[in-house]
Amino acid sequence: MRVVVDVMPKPEILDPQGQAVAGALPRLGFHGVTAVRQGKHFELEVDDTVDDETLAKIAEGFLANPVIEQWTVRRVDA
Amino acid sequence: MRVVVDVMPKPEILDPQGQAVAGALPRLGFHGVTAVRQGKHFELEVDDTVDDETLAKIAEGFLANPVIEQWTVRRVDA
Known part of the structure; x- marks a missing residue:
């Protein structure tokens, strides 16, 4: 069985990589x-x-790093 | 609207980060x-x-880097 874990910076944490992409697109x-x-x-x-x-x-x-990240765990068909 | 893009190394590409996790868990x-x-x-x-x-x-x-990665794009409710 496949399990997917998505890990994201918490909303209050700066995300320079994401900001760089968002700033470059325009x-x-x-x-x-x-x-x-x-x-x-x-x-x-x-x-x-x-x-x-x-x-x-x-x-x-x-x-994940629980101090700065949040995450989801889900089982998927595979 | 929120869009999620998941980017993964192609199956034939080595993934040392993933392998490190897989090797450490046991x-x-x-x-x-x-x-x-x-x-x-x-x-x-x-x-x-x-x-x-x-x-x-x-x-x-x-x-994504199309040479070494594959990706999915999906719109999600947010």
């Missing part, structure tokens, strides 16, 4: 994008022994 | 995760003038 001729935030996207292949509690620990402990 | 006591791939997750706020063709150009040109 100069490149692309208008109408008002904000860009950049985070991380993890795809894990897990076997059936891995329960939701374990996935939560993995995400919080090793994929 | 040593940390977490078993059953057989593979980890790490990519990028972008959240864009766009107004109604931004069509799908424009989003495709932005993703291909500025969010």
Whole structure:
């Protein structure tokens, strides 16, 4: 089974990478994008022994930094 | 409207960050995760003038590296 973990900077955290993209787009001729935030996207292949509690620990402990990031964990068909 | 762009290394491209996580988990006591791939997750706020063709150009040109990465673009309720 595939598990997707998306990790994003918390809203109150500056995101210079996202701001750089958002600032560059108008100069490149692309208008109408008002904000860009950049985070991380993890795809894990897990076997059936891995329960939701374990996935939560993995995400919080090793994929995200809880001080500055928020994250979502979801199982997807794959 | 929010648009999510997920960017992942192509399957044939090595992913040392993902491999590092996958290799570390068993040593940390977490078993059953057989593979980890790490990519990028972008959240864009766009107004109604931004069509799908424009989003495709932005993703291909500025969010992903088409030589080594693949990506998906989707509009989400926000």
